[in-house]
Amino acid sequence: MAVHFDQLPSPGGPPPVPDDLEKELYLRLVRAATIDPEMGKHVPEFAPDVLMVPATYVGRGVAMHFDIDSLGVSWEEASRMGLANLRNLRDEVETMHFDGAEVAVLTGGMFTASRALVFNTVLRESLHVENPPFGCLVAMPARDVLLVHVLRDQTMLKALYLLITTATNMFSTRPGSVSPHVYYVTNEDWHQVTDYSTGELHLRAVSQLEDAAQRLGVTDTAA
Template structure:
């Protein structure tokens, strides 16, 4: 599942009279050293050009002359586990697949109404990763996370734009189908994490819709663990599209869970494919509040105030009796 996992680097460290500073990780691809990430981006630029599509390569993505964006996280993560001599072939395969998917007809061509609803899934995404977000009907799930409607075909996933949403019955109708279809997804792996100080649950899976199962909370938690949410709500993090973590708040154990889950969210977001959000959230009874912020140097801050502070006082006061 990737819980607390970091990629390991081989090699033996030999002591020297003058310690060599550790290479600085790349900001966009932290599993690369900065110099290696720059070489990777250079190869991406060359490969796209050789395929007849010049692009401008930014730290974490590429953009062509028409403004189309190409995410690079997944192929970068794959290359980070390979010898550098194998990067070019891997990138060429990625570019070929991207360009081939454009040449294939849209999944919406010839799509009937019933099939559109059968294949519709509500999907949670980082708004920064959705090109032309304003052209796709959506709503905020939590700060920095939006819910859209995706069409899941055997060989592709496409987002419903405004025209398609209107054609197939509107956002509310498609969302109802999307939520129902999420409920039919097979649950792949659930892990109860107990660090000795904090406990929380992690659901992981290979589906790109795994994190979107958070839309089924708190019913999801009850179905998988048999425990119901209390009036105090729950903590939630969605570090990447393949993982959800939550803690149902019952007592003062929430204090340790906040700190542990904040670290888990930031680490998984930085190291796992398909990053979604590095933050920890609290369901306050009507919406999600973002509890964390992350400085440029990686330091995590937790905001405790307002209703969250009142909730913490209530659960700790209850334990003191």
């Protein structure tokens, strides 16, 4: 199923609002294609086909609050609280290896992918990296996983291949799909690298990524 139980809006109207939004409200990344367009138009887009939605835990599931007014706060306040609570989460980190390349696999909860919204915190606290000069390749294929490769050397092409194959597999097999794409992140800017709009994989020309590759001595970014 494309839509999973934990990310369905409440059938009886807006979900209940927690007593303490400061501690219980999060921002969640959600695949737009799984959401009623009428509901999705009330929340901002993080990337093409990926929405940012205020969300709270309800039992073992997560309720999404598309009607911001029902929370009794402005979007700015909801965003502030949601991001603050995302920063307070902790990740479990493992590493995938492929022909010398390393990709960090972050897991730990149903908001792990959403921690892409506080990516600098993830880098600093989970990967112990500050301001990587060459940027990062990132994927958030499903709600409970975030994949990160910090560019350091010529293994970036191997890492890109590993990210592409892992992200597309997780996107199609894990609950709570978010995005099949790989993104290049630098200076807090997100650039989509992969493109499946024709039904086949194409790599987009991202000038910032091409510049980083050249500085690392990688000449064939289409490999």
